[in-house]
Amino acid sequence: MSLTEEEQTALVTSEDPHHPANLICELCRNFYTLGWVTGTGGGISIRKEEHIYIAPSGVQKERLEPHNMFILDYPTLSYLRRPTNLKPSACTPLFLAAYDKGAGACIHTHSQWAVLVTLINKGKKSFKIANTEMIKGIPRPSTGKYYGYHDTLEIPIIENTAHEEDLRDSLAQAIKDYPDTSAVLVRRHGVYVWGDTVWKAKTQAECYDYLFQLAVEMTKLGLDPAGPIDPIEE
Numbered sequence: 022m023s024l025t026e027e028e029q030t031a032l033v034t035s036e037d038p039h040h041p042a043n044l045i046c047e048l049c050r051n052f053y054t055l056g057w058v059t060g061t062g063g064g065i066s067i068r069k070e071e072h073i074y075i076a077p078s079g080v081q082k083e084r085l086e087p088h089n090m091f092i093l094d095y096p097t098l099s100y101l102r103r104p105t106n107l108k109p110s111a112c113t114p115l116f117l118a119a120y121d122k123g124a125g126a127c128i129h130t131h132s133q134w135a136v137l138v139t140l141i142n143k144g145k146k147s148f149k150i151a152n153t154e155m156i157k158g159i160p161r162p163s164t165g166k167y168y169g170y171h172d173t174l175e176i177p178i179i180e181n182t183a184h185e186e187d188l189r190d191s192l193a194q195a196i197k198d199y200p201d202t203s204a205v206l207v208r209r210h211g212v213y214v215w216g217d218t219v220w221k222a223k224t225q226a227e228c229y230d231y232l233f234q235l236a237v238e239m240t241k242l243g244l245d246p247a248g249p250i251d252p253i254e255e
């Protein structure tokens with residue numbers, strides 16, 4: 022299905038700040054200030070009905086414009102819009118793995134806290150944290166609710182590859198092996214976080230980044246992020 026130039030332009034032109042083409046630009050500017058998408062790394066993709074919006078590859082994410090966006094028809098995966106002078110993000114196959122899980126949006130950060138938490142868990146295939154308030158910001162699909170304060174949150178860690186797109190199979194496998202997760206850590210690289218909506222993906226990414234930083238700082242203090250609550254001395 023090929024669209025006319027005018028039809029393609031209409032898909033990325035809107036005054037609505039919540040339009041995916043506008044929202045990707047705004048959120049990347051926000052995420053840049055957090056150190057999540059610096060140096061062209063990281064990004065976000067948003068699904069609107071059968072259209073998936075994807076930013077171009079190798080560009081400064083904090084300087085994106087709505088007319089830079091690629092649009093994929095889902096699930097046919099045919100491009101409805103391909104800016105001629107750009108390539109789609111190398112994260113595209115990984116974003117698609119999240120959409121296959123039913124996501125409404127997927128965020129990829131290069132947060133240093135995500136990288137460090139994979140290093141304090143070197144040799145391990147997952148990161149665990151428990152008994153921490155912000156765990157309650159993460160949904161638990163098997164219960165249809167959210168994790169509780171006393172739950173143990175477990176996030177899979179996959180090994181990085183030379184090229185982003187080569188992560189797809191191991192990320193898809195991690196999603197299958199951890200049905201209650203909404204994030205996959207990539208060792209020495211960053212994290213992918215997805216949510217039912219762009220706002221859930223955003224708040225979940227914020228909760229995860231908080232938990233990653235807390236785990237790193239706890240470990241520096243000799244505390245176990247997945248440890249029990251200490252008894253109160255009478």
Ligand SMILES: CSC[C@@H](O)[C@@H](O)C(=O)COP(=O)(O)O
Pocket residue numbers: 060061062063064077078079080109110111112129185
């Ligand atoms: C600084 S290079 C970073 C990339 O290799 C990759 O890890 C990344 O997250 C962004 O890929 P991109 O294709 O630019 O969207």
Ligand SMILES: [Zn+2]
Pocket residue numbers: 062063129130131185210211
């Ligand atoms: Zn990356």
